[in-house]
Amino acid sequence: MDAVNKVINEDLQKERDKCKFNVAELTAFLDGGDKFTQKRREKENRVFSIQGLRDAVPDEYMSHKERYENAVRKAVIMHQTLGTLEDKTLTEYETARLALRATTSSAIFKENSPLMLHYSMFANVIEGQGDEKQREYWLKKINNMEIIGTYAQTELGHGTFIRGLETTAEYDPKTEEFVLNSPKLTAYKWWPGGLAHTANHCVVMAHTYSQGKSCGIQPFMVQIRDLETNMPMKGVKLGEIGAKLGFNTVNNGFLGFENHRIPRDRMLMKNSQILKDGTFISSPNSKLTYGTMVYIRVSILGTMANTLGRAVTIATRYAAVRRQSQPKPNEPEPQILDYVTQQHKLFIGIASSHAYYISCFWLWTLYHRVTKELAVGNMDNLAELHALACCLKATTSADAAVLVERCRLACGGHGYMLSSNLPQIYANVTAANTYEGENTVMLLQTARALVKAGMQVAQGQKVSPSMAYLADQSKMAKWDSSVDGIVKGFQKVAAGKVAACLASLQRHTNNGQSAEDAWNLTSVQLVAASEAHARVILLSVFKSEMDVQTLTLSGETRTVLFQLVQLYTIYWALEKVGDLLLPTTTTTYSVSICDTAMRCDGWMDETSLFEKSTIQTSARTGIAGLVLSGLVYDSAVYPELVHQSLTSWPLQ
Numbered sequence: 001m002d003a004v005n006k007v008i009n010e011d012l013q014k015e016r017d018k019c020k021f022n023v024a025e026l027t028a029f030l031d032g033g034d035k036f037t038q039k040r041r042e043k044e045n046r047v048f049s050i051q052g053l054r055d056a057v058p059d060e061y062m063s064h065k066e067r068y069e070n071a072v073r074k075a076v077i078m079h080q081t082l083g084t085l086e087d088k089t090l091t092e093y094e095t096a097r098l099a100l101r102a103t104t105s106s107a108i109f110k111e112n113s114p115l116m117l118h119y120s121m122f123a124n125v126i127e128g129q130g131d132e133k134q135r136e137y138w139l140k141k142i143n144n145m146e147i148i149g150t151y152a153q154t155e156l157g158h159g160t161f162i163r164g165l166e167t168t169a170e171y172d173p174k175t176e177e178f179v180l181n182s183p184k185l186t187a188y189k190w191w192p193g194g195l196a197h198t199a200n201h202c203v204v205m206a207h208t209y210s211q212g213k214s215c216g217i218q219p220f221m222v223q224i225r226d227l228e229t230n231m232p233m234k235g236v237k238l239g240e241i242g243a244k245l246g247f248n249t250v251n252n253g254f255l256g257f258e259n260h261r262i263p264r265d266r267m268l269m270k271n272s273q274i275l276k277d278g279t280f281i282s283s284p285n286s287k288l289t290y291g292t293m294v295y296i297r298v299s300i301l302g303t304m305a306n307t308l309g310r311a312v313t314i315a316t317r318y319a320a321v322r323r324q325s326q327p328k329p330n331e332p333e334p335q336i337l338d339y340v341t342q343q344h345k346l347f348i349g350i351a352s353s354h355a356y357y358i359s360c361f362w363l364w365t366l367y368h369r370v371t372k373e374l375a376v377g378n379m380d381n382l383a384e385l386h387a388l389a390c391c392l393k394a395t396t397s398a399d400a401a402v403l404v405e406r407c408r409l410a411c412g413g414h415g416y417m418l419s420s421n422l423p424q425i426y427a428n429v430t431a432a433n434t435y436e437g438e439n440t441v442m443l444l445q446t447a448r449a450l451v452k453a454g455m456q457v458a459q460g461q462k463v464s465p466s467m468a469y470l471a472d473q474s475k476m477a478k479w480d481s482s483v484d485g486i487v488k489g490f491q492k493v494a495a496g497k498v499a500a501c502l503a504s505l506q507r508h509t510n511n512g513q514s515a516e517d518a519w520n521l522t523s524v525q526l527v528a529a530s531e532a533h534a535r536v537i538l539l540s541v542f543k544s545e546m547d548v549q550t551l552t553l554s555g556e557t558r559t560v561l562f563q564l565v566q567l568y569t570i571y572w573a574l575e576k577v578g579d580l581l582l583p584t585t586t587t588t589y590s591v592s593i594c595d596t597a598m599r600c601d602g603w604m605d606e607t608s609l610f611e612k613s614t615i616q617t618s619a620r621t622g623i624a625g626l627v628l629s630g631l632v633y634d635s636a637v638y639p640e641l642v643h644q645s646l647t648s649w650p651l652q
């Protein structure tokens with residue numbers, strides 16, 4: 001096996017030899033500096049050198065039980081190898097950056113680790129929701145693996161609608177305990193990773209009552225299994241939910257309670273408290289209880305960057321070594337990578353993966369700042385963070401799923417083989433469209449903030465920085481094909497969509513609909529406005545962060561990174577060319593389309609992207625569309641970019 005690995009395919013080597021930039025420099029840039037590349041490699045080398053972490057039989061030939069047991073076995077070795085969760089010499093930002101760039105777990109678990117929730121949500125919820133004493137007590141046990149935990153929020157009856165959760169926690173002041181119950185089948189917790197057989201503790205989100213009154217949804221630390229026998233505790237019912245598209249080694253389970261009692265201090269009391277006598281002290285903001293979800297939504301951007309990066313690396317390498325067809329007689333079959341259609345499929349995946357990394361670190365910085373503000377009682381920027389995390393989580397996970405599937409298709413029949421790992425990668429990324437807030441629901445959350453901002457703009461009020469562009473009433477005199485120009489175009493599109501939503505909401509309420517019904521009737525447009533806003537953020541952050549962060553890089557590396565920015569921007573301009581050109585269509589067209597299926601009335605008058613003269617010219621000739629298409633093919637961006645994927649990913 002080792003001898004085989006040492007022989008590098010001639011075509012692959014040829015592509016690598018053509019590389020015009022310093023691969024080590026780019027790798028360090030993505031890792032956050034040489035020091036981190038070194039740390040990451042040390043970790044990877046340690047893990048990958050362990051024979052016991054290699055599967056003797058491919059996962060797919062094992063039974064469900066064998067797969068799970070194999071995953072537990074590897075998870076234990078991984079934990080022993082990597083030690084405790086924290087490297088105390090690193091700052092919080094550095095720890096997160098290293099975690100997000102890590103490739104070890106995805107290399108060892110095709111369908112993720114049964115300890116995934118322990119490391120991610122369980123640890124974070126104690127950090128974010130526990131008071132000082134609780135953090136001190138539980139985090140030590142979590143880091144030392146004295147307890148194994150998960151995050152139990154979703155129920156069979158409700159996932160999205162947290163306020164609808166039916167699990168109850170009723171405070172009994174006589175014994176100073178909470179009594180947990182699942183009043184019906186729909187109240188059973190359903191989905192938590194590791195719950196089926198692995199976890200012995202979990203954080204349970206439950207509807208809380210004290211002194212006969214509702215105290216809202218609160219988090220509780222609950223021991224669910226005996227630490228010696230691993231059997232369920234009294235009044236606790238547990239099991240596995242069944243086979244899934246992916247995540248089959250995550251051990252997702254169900255959990256029900258029947259008069260299960262826990263001490264008062266098991267309620268995580270950083271934000272809300274219930275005193276011994278049952279007095280409820282409410283959190284300064286009920287949404288602080290949802291903080292862990294915001295944290296994971298931010299980290300999902302990084303996970304999408306990593307996962308898409310792996311898929312596009314596999315597919316691009318395959319495209320370099322695969323030869324097919326004979327366009328020119330008497331010449332060898334070309335590498336499929338030389339077909340422009342193949343480049344068109346793959347290179348946007350490379351650009352997107354980079355865009356997601358950059359956006360994740362940018363958003364993480366904001367998350368970190370807002371967390372610090374919250375610690376001193378300042379909630380001013382929580383809504384903006386939430387709005388950004390929701391639409392970026394949804395848009396990056398949706399795009400990543402499409403792009404990973406494209407990578408699979410780009411490998412022809414071989415992409416259909418489980419040995420390509422592309423089907424499993426797809427199963428992992430598509431899950432992120434649902435978990436941690438279903439994507440449509442997340443886009444509608446951001447839409448709430450956009451509608452509010454739109455109304456504030458109309459009243460001349462200031463809005464949050466990421467939505468400030470909504471206030472810019474200027475028109476674009478002509479199409480500007482620079483990256484900044486395209487970003488500006490996207491801002492106009494998003495502002496137009498928000499304005500159209502406001503008009504539609506207004507029209508429906510004027511027609512006597514309730515605010516809720518008007519919202520529902522406008523929701524297709526609201527989702528579109530939210531996605532457009534996400535595009536503005538992704539495009540503008542990718543460009544502006546690159547402008548600043550690449551200043552110290554060599555010219556060659558900067559060039560290739562800016563080619564990625566350019567490709568990403570132009571790709572989305574072409575994908576959304578209809579939106580960008582919408583104001584250039586004739587009034588008749590807009591009326592006939594908009595008044596029926598799209599319901600985007602108000603759009604033309606209020607939000608024209610171009611000045612009237614430009615509109616008429618382009619509507620007559622369709623030139624704007626052609627100019628846009630021309631950009632990609634004239635820019636010579638593609639041939640340069642190929643080297644990027646072949647040389648810069650860490651696992652080569």
Ligand SMILES: CC/C=C\C/C=C\C/C=C\C/C=C\C/C=C\C/C=C\C=C\C(=O)SCCNC(=O)CCNC(=O)[C@H](O)C(C)(C)COP(=O)(O)OP(=O)(O)OC[C@H]1O[C@@H](n2cnc3c(N)ncnc32)[C@H](O)[C@@H]1OP(=O)(O)O
Pocket residue numbers: 096097099100116117120121151153154159160161162163193287288290291293294295296298299300303364367382383386434435436437438441445448449
């Ligand atoms: C930072 C990262 C750095 C490093 C990390 C490194 C490594 C990490 C490694 C790996 C992690 C990666 C990935 C995966 C890990 C785990 C995934 C696997 C498992 C998945 C687990 C789960 O899925 S857990 C369950 C998740 N469930 C959900 O997400 C439910 C979604 N539903 C909701 O969030 C809410 O119900 C709702 C938002 C849809 C509605 O809430 P509701 O109470 O009904 O509120 P509204 O009435 O609609 O709104 C009231 C106002 O509150 C605002 N709001 C809502 N939510 C928040 C929030 N979270 N924060 C702030 N504000 C919020 C809302 O917008 C409203 O505001 P108004 O001003 O308009 O009133």
Ligand SMILES: Cc1cc2nc3c(=O)[nH]c(=O)nc-3n(C[C@H](O)[C@H](O)[C@H](O)COP(=O)(O)OP(=O)(O)OC[C@H]3O[C@@H](n4cnc5c(N)ncnc54)[C@H](O)[C@@H]3O)c2cc1C
Pocket residue numbers: 117150151152153154157158159160161190191192193247252431434435436437438439440441444
């Ligand atoms: C792989 C995986 C791992 C998971 N791990 C965990 C875990 O560890 N812990 C945990 O607690 N949960 C976990 N979950 C559960 C996950 O968080 C929920 O599945 C998710 O929040 C969506 O809830 P739901 O399944 O009830 O879907 P629903 O909310 O029922 O959504 C179904 C459909 O209804 C639509 N819809 C719902 N509400 C609205 C609305 N208000 N407006 C418009 N459309 C709406 C949605 O867009 C969607 O199309 C996991 C899920 C998966 C897939």
